[in-house]
Amino acid sequence: MTELSGLGRFADPAVLILTSLAEGPKHGYALIQDVAEFAGITLGPGTLYGALSRLEHRGLIQGLPAEDRRRPYRITTDGAAALKAYLEHAQSVARRGLRRLEAYA
Known part of the structure; x- marks a missing residue:
């Protein structure tokens, strides 16, 4: 399985993109719109x-054939597995962090 950890400082955009594509194939502009909607983050074209x-x-x-000059992308099986592993780990860290913060509430 390919992991997202090798993406270093690029992991955050990768997670957002993979999360968007987990819903179905999208082209660049649709990805930007979806990420802005669910994460409140605007990804620049670069x-x-x-x-x-x-x-x-x-x-x-995987890139799919272009539709009206727009090239859609879809998540692969490896991409879905990598995203799932990343999100499960992030969820575990978040739960632990929130438990530790309860002392400050």
Whole structure:
């Protein structure tokens, strides 16, 4: 399984993109809109297309044939597995952090 940890400082955009694509294939502009809607973060075109390139190179997403000059992408099985592992780990860390913060409430 390919992990997201190898993406270093690019992991956050990768997680957002993979999360968006987990709902179904999308082209660049649709990804930007979806991420803004569910995460409140606007990915710039350079960040988006750089991350798409890295994700595709790692086999976590796959480019589909262009539709009206827009190229959609879809998450791969490896991408879904990597996203699931990343999110489960993040959820575990968040739960622990929240428990530790209860002393300050």
